[in-house]
Amino acid sequence: MSTVSLFDPAGPRGKRRHLLLEIFTAVIVTAGAYLVFRVLYDKGELSAAAWAPFAEPGLWALLGQGLWNNIAAAAVGMVLSMITGCLLAFGLVSTHTLIRRTCRVYTDVFSSIPLLLLLYFTSLVLPNYGLKLGDFWFLVIALTLYSGAVIGDLLRSGILALPPGQAEASLALGFSQVGTLRLVLLPQALRSMSPALVSQLIILFKGTALAFVLGGYMELLRSATVIGQYYTRSLLQAQFVAALGFLVVNVTLGALAVALERRQNRLAEQEPLPVTAAEPDPVPARR
């Protein structure tokens, strides 16, 4: 996360000015922090009474179960959307016009519909067709519909960014079209797109919090709300802990994505492949 410095190293006068600015900002930050503390303190949000329920292990079990439900939905959704994504990527680079067009329409449509709309749709429509699934599967299906489209597009750009010699060599060696894709192009695309895929996993994980709307699915946000209903004194505290839980998981995943990207760059330096694609964008560019 380096930033190009827009400034020359400061001289003596500049240094003094920077110091003044430093103090000024520090004062503002401290004042802001104090204000927040004051409000929280006056309302008794920091008092022992408000945090008392958190001494019970059962409450942590509920929160832990909630976070686990989020993680499980995101994990299953990721696996399923990787599968659909790979299939879609095959379709998107297919030489068959009809297949390519259909896949393009699918990816464009499903990557621009809000996840919540899909979730409402799956939870309302699927039961009508005799699919008596739990809320978990409604969430996972909605996630897969959306994320599969995004991943399909990611992998497509990963495949197209590979040097054309890869496909040519593979075809010349007698691999079939599908074999070339499956055994030569896709593994490389998966590797080069791995940071973007982890970013997509973060988006997926954030999306699982939408299951709050289903009411019956005890994900972390719902767990916190239930705790807030039970211990009305501790609503804010429960929500804060829930937010912290999401934050920790996402920051960890984000660090993983950065580490993967570093490794990627290091590998690219070792073997000078012509990297033609721009930096992978978690949001697919619209064409």
Place this chain on the structure above:
Amino acid sequence: MSFLVNHLVDFGQGVLVTLGLVLLGATGSMILGTLLAALRTSPVRTARAVSSAYVLIFRNVPLPVQMVLFVFGLPVLAIQYSLYASAAIVLVLYTAPFVAETLRSGLNTVDRGELEAGRALGFGPMASLKLIVLPQAFATVTRPLGNVFITMVKNTSVAALVGVSELTFLSDKIAVDEAQPFIIFGGAAVCYLVIGLVIGRLVSAVDQKVAFSR
């Protein structure tokens, strides 16, 4: 088909509320995002730390969580706004870090040599920022910034979680009432697609306008 006519007004209203959220969200997050990017690139260490902390927190806490915390949690502290205003504020708070990161990556693409050349030609720090760095930075990030806003269009739907009657909320309500989920959700999907396409076109137009030869 009569239910379509009955609900056309509702639908239109939903689209308008969504568009309002998009407009407010885009303007607000652009302002806050620029501020964050400015703090992040400033020579003041505390300011940089504040900006990084903000970006880290607000980008990694899911939007639904922020929305619910803001609307159902903060009233405990006697902080309460109308649902619509709350949704717009949360949308801005959540989108601003993405805008800031995009702008910052734009600043990073400006070659160091450009700055040195500007300095050699006698441009002061402010003048070089205004005339050399920012025009190039904004031109490079038009498209990524457009993507951030297209994602934001989808994120406006999260306002439905707290009961703002925007497009997603209304289509769910109508779909439950009328038991015609396919047509109604399909219609809502088309609306989102059209909004996304229009913004995409707009971004392309701006991008062509500001494009410069590299």
